Amino acid sequence: MIRFECGDLSAHVVGFARALRERGVLCGPGEIADALQALSRVDLGDREQFRLALRTTLAHRLEDLRIFDALFPVYWAVHPTLTERRESTPSQTTSEGTGGEGQVAVRQWLESSREAEGDQEVPGYSAVEVLSRKDFSAFTDEDLHEITRLVVAIARRIATRMSRRMRRAHRSHQIDMRRTLRLHLRWGGELAELAYRRRRVRKTRIVLLCDVSGSMDIYSRFLIQFVYALQEAVSNVESFVFSTSLTRVTPALRSRTLRAALDRLSRTVPNWSGGTKIGTSLMQFLEGWRHLVDSRTVVVVLSDGWDTGEVEILRRAMREIRARAGRVIWLNPLLGSPGYQPLTRGMQAALPFVDVFASAHNLDSLRQLEKTLVVGSRTKREASRGMP
Amino acid sequence: MQTTRPTLGDIEQILQALEREGYIADREIATAIYLSIELHKPLLVEGAAGVGKTEIAKVMSRALDTDLIRLQCYEGLDVHTALYEWNYQKQMLRIRLEEGTDRPVEEKEQTIFSEPFLLRRPLLQAITHHRAPVLLIDEVDRVDVEFEAFLLEVLSDWQITIPEIGTIRAQHVPYVVLTSNRTRELSDALRRRCLYLWIDYPSFDKELRIVLRKVPGISQRLAEQIAAFMHLLRRLDLQKVPGVAETLDWSAALLRLHRDHLDRVVVEETLACLCKHHEDLRLVRGPWLDAALAAIAEAQRDGEGWDRALARAERTLRA
Numbered sequence: 209m210i211r212f213e214c215g216d217l218s219a220h221v222v223g224f225a226r227a228l229r230e231r232g233v234l235c236g237p238g239e240i241a242d243a244l245q246a247l248s249r250v251d252l253g254d255r256e257q258f259r260l261a262l263r264t265t266l267a268h269r270l271e272d273l274r275i276f277d278a279l280f281p282v283y284w285a286v287h288p289t290l291t292e293r294r295e296s297t298p299s300q301t302t303s304e305g306t307g308g309e310g311q312v313a314v315r316q317w318l319e320s321s322r323e324a325e326g327d328q329e330v331p332g333y334s335a336v337e338v339l340s341r342k343d344f345s346a347f348t349d350e351d352l353h354e355i356t357r358l359v360v361a362i363a364r365r366i367a368t369r370m371s372r373r374m375r376r377a378h379r380s381h382q383i384d385m386r387r388t389l390r391l392h393l394r395w396g397g398e399l400a401e402l403a404y405r406r407r408r409v410r411k412t413r414i415v416l417l418c419d420v421s422g423s424m425d426i427y428s429r430f431l432i433q434f435v436y437a438l439q440e441a442v443s444n445v446e447s448f449v450f451s452t453s454l455t456r457v458t459p460a461l462r463s464r465t466l467r468a469a470l471d472r473l474s475r476t477v478p479n480w481s482g483g484t485k486i487g488t489s490l491m492q493f494l495e496g497w498r499h500l501v502d503s504r505t506v507v508v509v510l511s512d513g514w515d516t517g518e519v520e521i522l523r524r525a526m527r528e529i530r531a532r533a534g535r536v537i538w539l540n541p542l543l544g545s546p547g548y549q550p551l552t553r554g555m556q557a558a559l560p561f562v563d564v565f566a567s568a569h570n571l572d573s574l575r576q577l578e579k580t581l582v583v584g585s586r587t588k589r590e591a592s593r594g595m596p
Numbered sequence: 597m598q599t600t601r602p603t604l605g606d607i608e609q610i611l612q613a614l615e616r617e618g619y620i621a622d623r624e625i626a627t628a629i630y631l632s633i634e635l636h637k638p639l640l641v642e643g644a645a646g647v648g649k650t651e652i653a654k655v656m657s658r659a660l661d662t663d664l665i666r667l668q669c670y671e672g673l674d675v676h677t678a679l680y681e682w683n684y685q686k687q688m689l690r691i692r693l694e695e696g697t698d699r700p701v702e703e704k705e706q707t708i709f710s711e712p713f714l715l716r717r718p719l720l721q722a723i724t725h726h727r728a729p730v731l732l733i734d735e736v737d738r739v740d741v742e743f744e745a746f747l748l749e750v751l752s753d754w755q756i757t758i759p760e761i762g763t764i765r766a767q768h769v770p771y772v773v774l775t776s777n778r779t780r781e782l783s784d785a786l787r788r789r790c791l792y793l794w795i796d797y798p799s800f801d802k803e804l805r806i807v808l809r810k811v812p813g814i815s816q817r818l819a820e821q822i823a824a825f826m827h828l829l830r831r832l833d834l835q836k837v838p839g840v841a842e843t844l845d846w847s848a849a850l851l852r853l854h855r856d857h858l859d860r861v862v863v864e865e866t867l868a869c870l871c872k873h874h875e876d877l878r879l880v881r882g883p884w885l886d887a888a889l890a891a892i893a894e895a896q897r898d899g900e901g902w903d904r905a906l907a908r909a910e911r912t913l914r915a
Contacts, residue, residue, distance in 0.1 A: 242637065
């Protein structure tokens with residue numbers, strides 16, 4: 209059994225962990241320490257043991273395992289030396305199709321939001337009025353700062369309203385035996401007063417599926433900020449973006465600032481501004497995360513419904529989401545344009561399985577969202593509308 | 597904190613120990629268990645329903661010859677159910693008994709909030725156990741975020757503070773196994789506290805070994821057909837993919853019906869063991885069933901090896 213002692217190996221493990229981190233796996237010094245400890249306890253001559261020791265300590269979730277499995281053979285292909293490492297690990301995420309362009313697109317936002325942040329001039333009150341009604345597509349970069357502020361404010365308000373409502377809805381009390389007994393003792397053994405404790409609140413979970421394909425470009429830039437702000441304000445949000453395939457972005461959006469979040473997004477989402485395969489993406493969501501959807505979950509799809517994939521797949525995916533979720537909301541930015549009819553084939557296929565079909569093209573429409581995000585039992589009208 | 601804990605030896609020995617306990621494991625599972633024991637870190641096990649996540653903790657406790665303490669999680673699980681609760685009936689009786697005495701209230705209070713009046717719930721049991729037990733925290737994804745944070749604290753410090761008594765430190769750090777069905781994404785903090793193991797549906801070989809081991813009296817031929825059938829079935833687009841538990845139920849049912857091979861009639865009769873969804877039943881009963889059975893029969897006749905036969909069958913079934 210070969211025990212490891214050479215300092216070189218730990219440098220490689222650190223490099224490997226860094227490469228994993230670049231691809232979105234959370235592994236810091238703690239994981240590296242665990243990995244090195246694990247390696248000291250397995251037979252390093254056995255490549256399988258070596259691999260499994262790293263895999264068990266560096267990965268934390270199923271998605272991590274996929275990234276790990278893709279990277280491991282590349283990184284540990286040859287006996288790597290520190291100088292070779294750069295070549296053996298391409299710094300870009302393996303991207304399919306228009307991945308490269310997509311990263312450029314997000315980077316551009318990043319640049320523009322950076323510029324906007326430098327701009328300290330705050331538009332006056334009337335500007336807010338105007339911005340509320342203005343279609344997102346009509347915004348210039350100058351508006352960006354203000355719009356971000358408003359989007360965040362709306363998301364926060366939605367979040368607080370949601371929690372307040374839920375508290376009122378579950379006002380049932382339980383007797384707090386511990387405090388009752390204390391009182392009991394004070395009153396000399398008589399049960400004089402009952403102490404209550406509040407029952408735990410059941411929380412609604414929100415799953416956001418945001419379309420970031422090319423056709424949504426103008427909108428997704430704002431919607432992502434909305435998603436970021438909402439996720440920051442409410443604890444029970446899971447976020448995904450999709451174009452031709454789906455990526456979970458909850459961890460990326462958890463970054464401290466929007467800028468850091470966009471930066472992480474540009475590295476983790478392989479096909480930003482690519483084509484649209486809504487059906488396939490939603491199927492992918494069901495395959496990997498169907499467990500996240502139950503009767504207290506609100507699923508929100510933000511998309512224009514332009515699907516270049518098979519409509520039947522979209523229909524099947526929507527049917528299942530609808531069967532599992534408490535409520536399905538589809539936000540379509542195009543709904544805001546006058547004379548729009550949901551005639552795209554994709555939209556037509558999805559519509560029977562949608563409880564609330566609303567627009568998301570300006571700030572006013574996002575404010576409206578608040579009313580629909582609280583899950584109640586499906587009303588009769590909604591239910592009948594939802595039937596295929 | 598005392599750290600002497602029994603171990604199970606190296607990975608090879610763990611494989612054997614699991615096998616002895618009737619758990620068919622692979623290297624991945626054995627390595628994870630081995631490292632969890634060696635590095636004293638909790639093991640987080642995820643995977644589809646019915647692949648044997650909970651079983652890991654049970655088998656570990658038997659192999660280590662120590663007790664299994666189980667905390668079954670559910671929504672709304674709170675500290676009173678997980679950690680400790682006061683025995684109110686007993687406390688009330690004591691208050692009654694001492695009604696006439698003139699002991700000061702503070703003293704009475706101290707008496708009824710002392711250890712004899714404490715009900716130990718699983719976490720406290722695990723911490724105060726006389727030797728390191730296996731602590732199974734089952735379906736941890738069902739608890740809410742606040743409780744998860746509390747759990748994280750316990751798993752990091754191995755000490756618990758009861759306001760009326762003080763701080764209790766673990767004598768022996770338990771072996772911890774957490775399972776999750778992923779109904780909610782666990783926090784990164786909790787994940788990073790743990791080693792990670794994902795259990796997938798078993799491969800053909802593994803499932804065959806499980807069936808032969810767990811269903812005594814089954815013939816090699818039928819067991820092979822069952823494992824092959826399950827392999828193909830899981831590649832169908834089902835609402836609810838059957839796990840190993842379903843495989844074993846089905847095998848037992850087939851054995852009870854005295855069948856030695858699969859055909860359309862017997863599969864249709866027993867399909868309820870595998871598919872619990874109306875749409876799934878319809879899908880399986882369709883033309884797929886004939887094609888799958890034909891492929892399995894052909895593979896067994898040719899004897900060219902299951903791996904290649906199944907890969908080919910998958911291709912034809914997809915087309």
